Amino acid sequence: MTVDASVRHLRVAIIGGGPGGLATAIALSKIPNVSVALYEQATLLREVGAGISIGANTWNVLELLGVADTLTSGHPTWTILNMNGRSGEQLDRRERPKDGIKRPPIRTQRTALQKTLLAHVKPGIIQLSKRLTRMVDKDHEGVELHFEDGAIEKADLVVGADGIRSVVRDAAWPSYEIKFTGTTIWRTLLSWDAVKDLDPRFEITGWWHTPTTHVYFSPVGEGLWEIASRAWQDPATNSASKKSWGVPVENSYVESYFTEYLPEIREALARVPPGGWREFAAFAGPELAQLTAWDNKVVLVGDSSHALSGAFGSGAGFAMEDGWILAQALAYWKNDTRKALPLFDAIRLPYYSRMYAHLSSEADRRAAKLKALGDPTFDERVRNKIITDGGKDMSWIYQNDIGAVWKEQVDRLERAK
Numbered sequence: 001m002t003v004d005a006s007v008r009h010l011r012v013a014i015i016g017g018g019p020g021g022l023a024t025a026i027a028l029s030k031i032p033n034v035s036v037a038l039y040e041q042a043t044l045l046r047e048v049g050a051g052i053s054i055g056a057n058t059w060n061v062l063e064l065l066g067v068a069d070t071l072t073s074g075h076p077t078w079t080i081l082n083m084n085g086r087s088g089e090q091l092d093r094r095e096r097p098k099d100g101i102k103r104p105p106i107r108t109q110r111t112a113l114q115k116t117l118l119a120h121v122k123p124g125i126i127q128l129s130k131r132l133t134r135m136v137d138k139d140h141e142g143v144e145l146h147f148e149d150g151a152i153e154k155a156d157l158v159v160g161a162d163g164i165r166s167v168v169r170d171a172a173w174p175s176y177e178i179k180f181t182g183t184t185i186w187r188t189l190l191s192w193d194a195v196k197d198l199d200p201r202f203e204i205t206g207w208w209h210t211p212t213t214h215v216y217f218s219p220v221g222e223g224l225w226e227i228a229s230r231a232w233q234d235p236a237t238n239s240a241s242k243k244s245w246g247v248p249v250e251n252s253y254v255e256s257y258f259t260e261y262l263p264e265i266r267e268a269l270a271r272v273p274p275g276g277w278r279e280f281a282a283f284a285g286p287e288l289a290q291l292t293a294w295d296n297k298v299v300l301v302g303d304s305s306h307a308l309s310g311a312f313g314s315g316a317g318f319a320m321e322d323g324w325i326l327a328q329a330l331a332y333w334k335n336d337t338r339k340a341l342p343l344f345d346a347i348r349l350p351y352y353s354r355m356y357a358h359l360s361s362e363a364d365r366r367a368a369k370l371k372a373l374g375d376p377t378f379d380e381r382v383r384n385k386i387i388t389d390g391g392k393d394m395s396w397i398y399q400n401d402i403g404a405v406w407k408e409q410v411d412r413l414e415r416a417k
Helices: 019-028 054-063 110-118 167-172 234-240 251-255 263-270 315-334 338-375 378-385 402-416
Strands: 010-015 032-038 050-053 079-084 091-095 106-109 132-137 143-147 152-155 156-161 179-193 206-209 213-221 224-232 277-285 299-301
Touching: 010 019, 010 143, 010 152, 019 032, 019 054, 019 110, 019 315, 032 152, 054 315, 054 402, 079 378, 106 110, 106 213, 106 402, 110 263, 132 167, 143 156, 156 167, 167 299, 179 234, 213 263, 251 263, 251 378, 315 338, 315 402, 338 378, 338 402
Parallel strands: 010 032, 010 156, 079 206, 156 299
Antiparallel strands: 050 106, 079 091, 132 143, 143 152, 179 224, 179 277, 206 213, 213 224
């Protein structure tokens, strides 16, 4: 193979082996003169959690990565329900359009997505049991990475794909803080056969609400069924004990938060096998002014770049879009990080800024509706959680075509030359 001498050789270190890190490794491995190493702190690469949604935006980036055909399991989510968890009243039923859809929206296991991506990562790229402890800016020599096992590595570019509690972000943005939002999520997977006798609506992906909690049910394929239940816990008294990853909890503890629900829902929770629940605490942080640092030697992708605690239910898709755009920017500028990383910032930073703005406006809208109700009943408070009167067009997220976004950016660059 002929190597273009004008293309700088680039050593890239990716920190974190989640969907964002794996997608970034796949995309960067296709660029000439780039050597990629992915460092993951776990001893075994495995996903925590339960299910994950794959919509049009995520399918688009999976296609661009060349991995979409490998993801074959999941439950089509053409219909989405929002229900009153105490009365069983249907608050909203959304039927997604099927016309012109190449791949159906699905809910699948997180492990299925991980296996799909792993199948396309080149051998030798992933290094396990590598917990990053600190980074040192070595100016023109790159970044020095220090690991818990004593190893020291150097890279020209560090990609922080290490999640909402990012060590990379903490090093390059030391004043950044995340806080417990008050939302705690308990997740599990169990056999659909174990609960299918309870209510036929449980086979439809949907949320069942009370004013301060909800229970999410969905099949995820391969005979499995997901529960993701959420409740509010006061940050003033619960923050110190909260972790963002899956912590085992007792069944009775989870069930105690959902005693107001329909008997069928309480029974579904009761059928979770002992030890089946994992607790995840939602953390969030402020909007960043830049996603790049240290003179374009550090860049953030995925949750590390926008600490929104899964607010849009498409975090894996966002992270993979980040990784793909980063690779395109580097390829376009022939691995010149001084040009490629500002281009990445110019594309992705406004996108995340729009998300922060949307969440703020929706919170204000709900608060205004609640205030207008005066002294709302239980059912009115539940209905207020579900914005069904048109809402806002969310196609900029859920139908985002990242390939078209990139093409539009390139066209602008070419016209400016």
